[in-house]
Amino acid sequence: MDTELNIARRNFLKVSATLGAGLTLAFYLPASLGAARKFATSNDTFMQNAFIRIGTDSQVTVIVKHLEMGQGVFTGLPTLIAEELDADWSQISVKAAPADAKLYKNLAWGAPQGTGQSNSMANSFDQMRQAGATARAMLVTAAAEQWGVSTEEITVSKGIVQHRNSKRKANFGELADKASQMPVPDNVKLKDMKDFQYIGKPVVRKDTMEKLNGTAKYTIDMQQTGMLTAVVAHPPLFGAKVKSYDASKTKAIKGVIDVVQIPTGVAVLAEGFWPAKLGRDALKIEWDTSTANILGSDEILQQYKVLAKTSGAVVRSEGNADKALAGASKRVAAAFEFPYLAHAAMEPMDCAIALTETGCELWHGEQFQTLTQLNVSKALGIKLDQVKINTLYAGGSFGRRGNPSSDYQLEATHIVKAIAGRVPIKLLWTREDDMRAGFYRPLNYHTLEAALDDKGNIVAWHHRIVGQSILAGTPIEGVMLEKGHDPMSMEGANDMPYRSPNVLVDLHSPKINVPVLWWRSVAHTHTAFSIETFIDELAAKVDKDPVEFRREQLAGEPRLLNVLNLAVEKSGWGKPMTKGRGRGIALHKSFNTYVAQVAEVTVTKDGKVKVDHVTCAVDCGIAVNPEIIASQMQGGIGFGLSAAMKGAITLKNGKVEQSNFHDYEPIRMNEMPHVDVHIVPSNEAPSGVGEPGVPPIAPAVCNAIFMATGIRIRSLPISLHDLSDT
């Protein structure tokens, strides 16, 4: 063994001694095997990744660096490791990684640890497979040494290591100790696709059992000795502050322990939620609204409409769209309106926190660990690595638990700070708190204008977007703002796939005092809608079938064409429909995944819309788990449909008008269409599936409504429109 590898082993043992538990041995493996030697002389960086532990009981624990919020990452990433390790699926268990960006950074983002942009699988695919293959190689080397045979003669299958000729065999547990003494190989061969045992097959989700018997632990379930529940009275307007408060009635309520003022309101601490909530309701608070937003959403929209008459910052420009539009014989123009939307995850925002001797410790479903470490450390005046985060299951997130401002995490921090960390606290938001806290999908206004030539080809395209920036003013503003434009405001529009020699996309990012955030598929939620319904308008202008028109205008986009054709074929596109029914198509690429959907709707005489069926075709590269991919498409369609049908957060004089599921109502069982999902077989690198199912559904449904009624819907939600046949 050469010196470098000796160092490697020492580092390995050192790390495992610190983190290993009892007989459990740990393999802490570098991200790229090339990096193993490179970093071999540095104690700090050599063991860059810590993803697998193999116990002497043969239990393989996979440490997952991403938040499980329903998207299946606790199954998807362990699948990769099981595959290359040749483990048996039943011997794999899963654990959430601690917050530690050095070990668990999102490779697509560079430095920070976090989950988003549907990139968990994409950024982990090689990393997890290499980790699995490396551990396997060490087990094989250990067996070869123990049996005095060549590694070439050893096979591994379903957790059993076997010598081909002598039939000697051992399980992982029997080899774990020796394997941990083996050098970390710097070059492992990954499997060919044809040899995959787990990838491409629907293995059972690892979180299945605990989510059907009530034992899965979410933030709301956190309990510790002495822990108090905190409920906060928040200001009625964004930007308002506490002027004064009277807590005398609150303090008289049995179970209420303390009342403290924090930057975001007044917190009531009690033994349990109910007394805390009663205590909150009994507070008398005077608010300072002098710097608050008092604009209503109608007024905001009017401002945007005025802005849209002027040129915005150019984010894409090819040819001369203005000139081509001016000289065109066939022109189509339309404007589109999109409301604010709340995430409304089933588990309202919540966070448990304790001050500790070494800093602080949080328990919650965190999507963006590193930024919350940064924000909390600043609030407490400690170092980032003194903020320990235990990432729990999230009861849905849809982007909400990945807030660069760490709003509710900081609120919990300020509460525990205000009581000097006397006891741990658990901040619980009510549904009303959650729905009125802002961090919405931004309200948007778009204009689109296009010109067509005599052959029916698009010759000019101008897309103008007016909407608040998501990134401006956040700690990652500098990192992510490209050339002053927020990609989170225009993705999907700046890379619009339809062919046109003249393209202009410009953007206004007005500053409005309403907190906004990414919302499952971010800007694609609105850019896909305006583009895909507008394309139908263009097709109608030149008397073409919407599918034919798309095929013609999508040359050079083979993967989009592919999902289009698959969805068309499987949906029975073109078959006659009865009166009052319609079929619509939309397609969109987001997060490197290509999705086409055909929606079938029925519009009743009195104007009620029912989406009966959706055919969804998806190309997400290698389909790691087809069942989870199908679920994510169905879930994305359900989520997108909720917003399309009736989702809107509106403000009146600055006050949010909605409060709970009666006035912000997601679709229910009886409104969910049957969704058939068809996955394109692919050898391409895997891409995300958490978000890309969302963007096409609203335009597909509205295109279908046009076929059924002749009415074009250019503002959402659909419930705003009278579709009755009178």
Place this chain on the structure above:
Amino acid sequence: MLTLLVNGEKRQVDVSPDTPLLWVLRDDLGLTGTKYGCGMALCGACTVHVNGEAVCSCVTPVSALAGKKITTIEGLSRNSDHPLQKAWAVEQVSQCGYCQSGQIMSAAALLAKTPHPSDADIDHAMTGNICRCGTYQQIRAAIHYVAKQGD
């Protein structure tokens, strides 16, 4: 002190009588499988059985429950092996999982009365349970799966 009969056990709790059952289950009895979602009986995440009927525990004051049999997700089966729980595993229903205790409790109350529900029966019984992840299709399939197993 109030005495409640929860999952076959008598439990004494010292809470004000207007406290919703949900928070007694969660904060006083440590039965956290039943979830809070809205506090207004709008979402069904808090569904439990009271004398076999599916009710929203978030709006049911404990004072109304004396002598009544309360069953939560923890008491639905001894080994997580209620036919619906098995079906939930077969159909891989759960995504984030937060609403699923309530979904299963609503479905169990449905099947107890209607062992072979139609799609319309399922719509009717399950419409009070919101799932933001959109697992409705799998929930429907899981309920039908149990109905078929019973044949």
